[in-house]
Amino acid sequence: MRILLVEDEPELASAMRTALRRYDMVVDHATSLLEAGDFAASESYDAILLDRQLPDGDGLTLVPKLRARGNATPVLVLTARSDTSDKVDGLDMGADDYLAKPFAFEELLARLRALLRRPANVQTQVIHAGDLAFDFGHREVLVRGEPMALPRRELLVLEALLRRTGRMVQRSSLMEAVFGLDDEIQSNALDTHVSRLRRKLAEADGKVEINGVRGVGYLLREIS
């Protein structure tokens, strides 16, 4: 579990960090709104613990920014103020829960657990063809739901072909997708990979086929 702690008071921050670590959480620590925004943008967290009183503004203002960026990370807001209208603000701005300081650490933990209970599986783009599913985000090929191990280069070939299922992919464009720019390949390495991929697909799936077209390139086709 990875947590972003946004708290400028050094003592409290350090105590919380230690306590959270005791529960096997990996904690990143930001001390300002600005820093917090950067962290949240560049890393991915399971939850954010957010103090309101920060040197460069009200922590709450971070929440709508995150949401606008499509970041749905659960946010637990910590604050010294505890009257009702403040709570309402926090929850209405898209925070997920609210905890008034001072708090018992146990309660913090329990609330955190409640937030983390939600599914953590990030949805990524998946392309289907035949009985194949290619999960781009996780760089994984599934055959009828079962993962199939593929070497890196073959995976790249398959990816490039699947992105244009049923249509031609130029040889040059395949080369670029598989080898990039830096490698200067001077053999039939590409053909080799295509060949090996073909065999594996035939064994595992049998419903897709890679056709070569002389002088042009390759295309992947579903066979009926």
Next chain:
Amino acid sequence: MRILLVEDEPELASAMRTALRRYDMVVDHATSLLEAGDFAASESYDAILLDRQLPDGDGLTLVPKLRARGNATPVLVLTARSDTSDKVDGLDMGADDYLAKPFAFEELLARLRALLRRPANVQTQVIHAGDLAFDFGHREVLVRGEPMALPRRELLVLEALLRRTGRMVQRSSLMEAVFGLDDEIQSNALDTHVSRLRRKLAEADGKVEINGVRGVGYLLREIS
């Protein structure tokens, strides 16, 4: 929005009902645990407002029953008691939020809105694979019911893999889960942990296996 209100005190119940209606919520009203259970089983609600002090027992006991039936309706617990340990109880039993009486109606509404915004809490607290059970609430691994001690880093690896049992977990994503940001690991530390974890799993369980996939990452698989 359809709400189930579980509250035996007639006056309070009536007031809440009226207030909720004003916000266009459809309210069903139960006055006992038994009745609440029936309602929840036969109808479907967007949220449940649950008093703890009911004529036939502690309202909280309803929550695990619901969850066991696969009912993931958000539950907001209302109670006169407000010390920390009670709150922890409530949240750990699967309730989603907690509000101490007396409360401002505005806060109730804000918390309710926050609950309704959440994606349904479907994920269990415990993940099973082979003879393993990973209890997220208590941060503990059980092998055939017996607790198994694991160092922090290995536990993090296992957790990350179990959250996607049978599917790829990218190396980078594992690194994040295990080390976070601040550590700049420049060795094969991750491989080390995976290796040690492998050995322990093989000894203790034998029904799960961690497969490495070159250039991509790892996946945890149940072996048949």
Next chain:
DNA sequence: TCATGAACATTGCGGAAGCATTGCGAAACA
């Protein structure tokens, strides 16, 4: 239609890159 050459297909091989495992010293923890 057949000969011919060019482009693609397949397969084995050696070097290399990536992973697995283990011991060790330092750091964290109790």
Next chain:
DNA sequence: TGTTTCGCAATGCTTCCGCAATGTTCATGA
């Protein structure tokens, strides 16, 4: 302060990859 755990580096091992050799297909032209 004794114990556990962690990061690291050294070692051995498996897999992968580019290559080249060989086989196959296909278009072309006589």
